[in-house]
Amino acid sequence: MYNITIITGARPNFMKIAPIIHVLQSAISSGKSLDFRLVHTGQHYDKNMSGSFFEQLNIPKPHANLGCAGGTQAEQAANIMLAFEKELLNHKPNLVLVVGDVTSTLACTLVAKKLNVKVAHVEGGIRSGDMTMPEEVNRIVTDSIADYFFTTSQLANENLLTEGKKESQLFLVGNTMIDTLLKNKSQFKSPEVWDNLKLKPKSYIVLTMHRPANVDAERDLKAMLIEIIKETREVPIIFPAHPRTRKILLNLNIENERLHIIEPLSYLEFNYLVHHAKAVITDSGGITEEASIMNVPCLTLRNNTERPETIYLGTNELVGTNPKNLKSYLDRLFKGQWKQTQSIPFWDGNTAERIAEVIINKLMIK
Missing domain, CATH: 3.40.50.2000 (Glycogen Phosphorylase B;)
Incomplete structure (x- = not known):
């Protein structure tokens, strides 16, 4: 055996x-x-x-x-x-x-x-x-x-x-993450926030941030959030926050009617949100993979990635960690000029x- x-x-x-x-x-x-x-x-x-x-x-x-x-x-x-x-x-x-x-x-x-x-x-x-x-x-x-x-x-x-x-x-x-995504895609289900905010497909942005480089320094995190709010027009921003990130957010006192900080979501609920989003702003490598396969525009708040295929063949772009970089990418997004995903081998x-x-x-x- x-x-x-x-x-x-x-x-x-x-x-x-x-x-x-x-x-x-x-x-x-x-x-x-x-x-x-x-x-x-x-x-x-x-x-x-x-x-x-x-x-x-x-x-x-x-x-x-x-x-x-x-x-x-x-x-x-x-x-x-x-x-x-x-x-x-x-x-x-x-x-x-x-x-x-x-x-x-x-x-x-x-x-x-x-x-x-x-x-x-x-x-x-x-x-x-x-x-x-x-x-x-x-x-x-x-x-x-x-x-x-x-x-x-x-x-x-x-x-x-x-x-x-x-x-x-x-x-x-x-x-194997894509195995799971494709197998479960038909079972995605809307989270409470979908009905509570009366969200519609392609009318909101999903935000996730958890990496220490992005969230540990309160001043930097606040600057990034302010810029995201400023450059995302009038669309709602749905932010399922990691427990560790949520503690830091409580100290920032950022209040905006379009920013909705919610508890972490289950797999099926989170990917329902991503699948129907106008775009995802994230610092997660895994989400860049899932967004690319679902052909959802993805803006990554990092200076590098271990998943370059999501850039060459997917919908991902490296925005970097400077908040001022966001504007040009979001301008392109709202003009409908984002790239489409291609087939990623295997x-x-x-x-x-x-x-x-x-x-x-x-x-x-x-």
Whole structure:
């Protein structure tokens, strides 16, 4: 029996593991000699940041929840490592599967490798070149010691080859987040704010900001919000705020009848809003992927991106972190001059099947 431990911990992970679990469940039902154990580190514990995703995406209850919530990044990583070491000693698999670039990804990779367990990194090889981002540090360290890499693009493969990985370790499979998006698109449902504000398609903007570089300095965050309000004409701005961001927003005293700060939304509700939005303004890498596939204009409040395909082939533009940059992009948006998305190779809804095929036909026989 080939045993796989799948790691999840934070909101971005849930969309990435769901299709993999569903495909593995099908393989097991068809008689394949494999099994999996789902381990939730507990990095995100809020109902809307975690619980509702499991329900809506039909993710089974984790076999273990390590309960490692809160604290600084170092404290959280240390707590995850201590808890996951005990988990792995009690349930040692053939393979640990980590996804994305959150603290859980890095911490569990370190533990697995120290216990001589092979690690496969889903979404390996993507790079922003910005070492001030915790996610970039997580990616680079994870990829430096992982054994196998399921990649989203040829550029990710090239990054890994440049860093010394072998072609035999790399598997270009696509993007599991898009598997989840396409599978669930017909089930998107309107959130309360849709009816409460009587929103109409293409008549509002969705805003998300959570990165420390954008939200930790109150003065900078306030300047960005003021500019967004100023340059978005008369359309409502819907801002589902991360709990951490919401605390900072309370100190800013920005009140505007068009700015609606709401609680985080479930997966199906949030993507309903994005799907029908005039545009998305965000600093999230994952949202740029989803917006591009849904052909929704996306303005990214960052100076770099680890997902360049969303710019070359998608609807994303890098606006940067200077609020004054917004005007020219929003002028273009309101003039109806935004680019249309093109086909992104392997982002077709079949990524999880390709991952399972590699595991069954290549990794299980090693």
